[in-house]
Amino acid sequence: MVLRIRGYALPHGEFVDLYADGDRWTTDPVPNAELAAEGWLLPGLVDAHTHPGATSPGDPLDDGVLREDLLRHVDAGVTLIRSPGLAGDPPPWFGEDPDLPRAVHAGPWLAQHGQFFDGWGNRVDHAELPSVAAAQAARSGWAKIIADWGPEDAAVPVDVLKAAADAVHATGGRLAVHTQHSAGSTAAVAAGVDSVEHGMWLDSGLLPDMARQGIALTPTLSGFQGMLPGLRDRPDGPAKDWLLGGTEALGPLVAAAVEAGVRVLAGTDSHPHGLIADEIRALAGTGIRTHDALAAASWSAREFLGLGGLEPGAPADAVVYAEDPRTDLGQLAAPLAVILRGRRVRPHA
Known part of the structure; x- marks a missing residue:
């Protein structure tokens, strides 16, 4: 059965009438196509920073947990995820199962010795980091480096990050970098990586350089904001100052990044999964449109990850809402239909 959707398609709000020709949209009418829904259409939501498959830091990848996490994403209208770090190699169905989101991933996290969660990722010497990152990117398209970690930890030197970025790019891959320190974010931008994850303490003066180089920012804002009450109750000290100050600065940083022309991506980071609407609301709460x-959770993120929107020839993903979600973010909680690979996956046909 060929599915059909029609309505006002974002980002432009123009009326479209689309048919799912397999896994591609077409405007060519198909007789007897089933009208799945009509209303306001988004090109499928994206969670660009999520780590499904493990319940707690350090846990091994569990296929059952992975499937449950991905189903929660689909329930929220997410048709594409990026996992910049996984607890293990994903099973063959990851990103391919017709009932679960499309997916790209960076394999295991790459960190300096003594940093990151025990049991997760690979600790790599600086001399080996470029080649290890390049090998991972050659396998999966992305690599992920933890540029810094705790408040007293040193960041990966800029020359090492630059060598890693160059090596990854030479394979045709892309490099994401976790940073929560000023030095780490400065090194990441100077190295020309592809995305800065979190960006806590990133100097806003670097935003024009990020925009010029096409470096995206994934602030995972809602996750940090959820920690604020507990952070404020912590005993005073350097660790509290670092985490609380950086978290409170993230909202203004997002607003400044959008104004500077930096591509901002929506990512939820951790458990529970399926909370992309919370991240969209958090981003909107910074004062941006x-x-x-x-856009950070739909058409802009899809473009960054190599997928089109609601136009002929693009992958047949969409989320349909009764009203314009730009004027009512409450619509995100009640999609009329989620279309993935040309099939209605929510609600079930």
Whole structure:
């Protein structure tokens, strides 16, 4: 059965009438196509920073947990995820199962010795980091480096990050970098990586350089904001100052990044999964346009990850809402239909 959707398609709000020709949209009418839904159409939501498959830091990848996490993403309208770090090599169905989101991943995290969660990722010497990152990117398209970790930890030197970025790019791959320190974010931007994850303590003066180089920012804002009450109750000290100050600065950083022309991506980071609407609301809460907050979790993120939107020839993903979500983010909780690979996956046909 060929599915059909029609309505006002974002980002432009133009009326479209689309048919799913397998896994591609077409405007060529198909007789007897089933009208799945009509209303306001988004090109499928994206969670660009999520780590499904392990319940707690250090746990091994569990296929059952992975499937449950991905189903929660689909329930929220997410049709594409990026996992910049996984607890293990994913099973062959990851990103391919017709009922679960499309997926790209960076394999295991790559960290310096003595940093990151025990049991997760690979600790790599600086001399080996470029070749290890390049080998991972050659396998999966992305690599992920933990540029810094705790408040007293040293960041990966800029020359090492630059060598890693160059090596990854030479394979045709891309490099994501976790950073929560000023030195780490400065090194990441100077190295020309592809995305800065979190970006806590990133100097706003670097934003024009990020925009010029096409470096995306994934602030995982809602996750940090959820920690604020507990952070404020902690005993005073350097660790509290670092984490609380950096978290409170993230919202203004997001607003400045959008104004500077940096591509901002929506990512939820950790358990529970399926909370992309929370991240969209958090981004909108920084004062940026709701249009731009939705872009970070839909058409802009899809473009960054190599997928089209609601046009002929693009992958047949969409989320349909009764009203314009730009004027009512409450619509995100009640999609009329989620279309993935040309099939209605939510609600079930």
